[in-house]
Amino acid sequence: MKTVTIKQLEIGVGAPKIIVPIVGKNEAELIDEALFLQKIDFDVLEWRVDHFTQVDNILAVKQVAKKITDLLPNKPLLFTFRTANEGGVKPWPLSSYIQLNKDMACSGLVDLIDVEAFIGDDYVEDIIDIAHNNQIFIVASNHDFEKTPPKSEIINRLKKMQDLGADIPKIAVMPQTTDDVLTLLAATTEMNEKYAIKPIVTMSMAGLGVISRIAGTTFGSAMTFGAAKNASAPGQLDVNQLRYILDALYLNHR
Numbered sequence: 001m002k003t004v005t006i007k008q009l010e011i012g013v014g015a016p017k018i019i020v021p022i023v024g025k026n027e028a029e030l031i032d033e034a035l036f037l038q039k040i041d042f043d044v045l046e047w048r049v050d051h052f053t054q055v056d057n058i059l060a061v062k063q064v065a066k067k068i069t070d071l072l073p074n075k076p077l078l079f080t081f082r083t084a085n086e087g088g089v090k091p092w093p094l095s096s097y098i099q100l101n102k103d104m105a106c107s108g109l110v111d112l113i114d115v116e117a118f119i120g121d122d123y124v125e126d127i128i129d130i131a132h133n134n135q136i137f138i139v140a141s142n143h144d145f146e147k148t149p150p151k152s153e154i155i156n157r158l159k160k161m162q163d164l165g166a167d168i169p170k171i172a173v174m175p176q177t178t179d180d181v182l183t184l185l186a187a188t189t190e191m192n193e194k195y196a197i198k199p200i201v202t203m204s205m206a207g208l209g210v211i212s213r214i215a216g217t218t219f220g221s222a223m224t225f226g227a228a229k230n231a232s233a234p235g236q237l238d239v240n241q242l243r244y245i246l247d248a249l250y251l252n253h254r
């Protein structure tokens, strides 16, 4: 079955599950965002830890992860350090990125970790092994903020993530034309129907690609990002509007 279940949330069936990023710079801002989210209807919380100024202090990272989980205990927590190469805010050595993810993979404090798929196969596999030994799921990711690669290339990248052992392969690309949006949607459908053994997540970014963020059940993307207080990438819809639209499109499948 192409599903992954975390804290009773079954990813890969029905409407796309809504992930909301939090991007606070410090503990107070993050707690503010988490408190705000207590009143919002969404499915998965993403902590974009590259925005956190104390990210190089692992104790501080763990403490805040615990506080966030205590405020939203039923929501799976996706831990993401997005590197500057792929749209993140903080240039950071690869060794620090790997160490952070390994530390969190055995922390028991998060449910999913985003690992960028092209940092080197050995590194990715290492983090995946540690995470799986600790019952933590891996979202493998890749972002192109400039362009949309050809369909075959998008599919190859998603396949590679799956082959590396990721639980949820994910790709975000930038469209320059309407055809680029169609390319992303066609790649999603083909991957999902022919090759995927896991739920996949895809999006075409910015205004031109916004249709891809609401049409996941139709084309085969299992999750979608919506913004609460702050967006973490171009094209994210407000989470309440996103839920409204997904309900209108897919309520019977939710």
Ligand SMILES: O=C1C[C@@](O)(C(=O)O)C[C@@H](O)[C@@H]1O
Pocket (backbone or CB within 6 Å): 021, 046, 048, 080, 082, 087, 114, 141, 143, 170, 172, 203, 205, 225, 232, 233, 234, 236
């Ligand atoms: O990978 C992604 C997808 C994303 O870039 C988006 O386009 O919605 C937003 C990021 O926060 C997340 O880590």
